[in-house]
Amino acid sequence: MELGKEIRLWISGAVGVVSGILGWFGWLVLIFIAAMGLDWFTGTRAAIKAGEWSSKTAKEGIRHKQGAVVTVMVSALADLLIGIAINDLSGFQLPFTYGVMLCPMVLVWYIVAEFGSIVENVGKMGAPVPQFFKQALKIFRDSVDGVSIEKEEENGKSN
Numbered sequence: 001m002e003l004g005k006e007i008r009l010w011i012s013g014a015v016g017v018v019s020g021i022l023g024w025f026g027w028l029v030l031i032f033i034a035a036m037g038l039d040w041f042t043g044t045r046a047a048i049k050a051g052e053w054s055s056k057t058a059k060e061g062i063r064h065k066q067g068a069v070v071t072v073m074v075s076a077l078a079d080l081l082i083g084i085a086i087n088d089l090s091g092f093q094l095p096f097t098y099g100v101m102l103c104p105m106v107l108v109w110y111i112v113a114e115f116g117s118i119v120e121n122v123g124k125m126g127a128p129v130p131q132f133f134k135q136a137l138k139i140f141r142d143s144v145d146g147v148s149i150e151k152e153e154e155n156g157k158s159n
Contacts, residue, residue: 025100025104028104028108028111029072031107031111032072032107032110035110035115036114038114038118039117039118039121040061040062040065042117042118042121042122042125043061043117043121046121046122046124049124049126071106071110072106075102075103075105075106076102078102079099079101079103082101083099083100086098105144108144112137112140113141115137116138116141119134119137
């Protein structure tokens with residue numbers, strides 16, 4: 001078997017195993033990890049290109065990412081707690097079993113934020129980024145985060 005086919009076979013097998021073990025939620029976690037890695041890489045490259053790289057800033061970025069990981073872990077624990085409370089209450093039966101809700105929402109929020117940062121870094125590195133992609137990320141981030149509503153309230157436009 002040629003090397004290219006063998007590599008594709010191994011990758012397909014690994015993807016199948018991950019999907020079988022983790023399901024859709026596992027893919028969110030993997031996308032989050034990949035996005036954090038890409039953000040770190042592109043941020044480092046953009047800072048080096050601009051001559052602005054410093055270990056202090058790099059350490060702050062790592063601490064920021066550690067905080068994001070802790071937040072995701074806390075949201076997973078909160079989902080576990082809610083699931084125990086809802087699914088195991090005696091005398092109370094819902095027409096569904098609670099699995100997860102908060103953690104996937106937190107993961108998507110962080111993934112979108114990382115994507116925005118990656119696109120910004122890529123632009124600083126000199127690569128062209130389609131405007132429609134930047135706008136789509138901004139719209140999605142604002143709708144998930146409620147940023148547009150908060151800005152309107154700050155400006156006194158909303159009551």
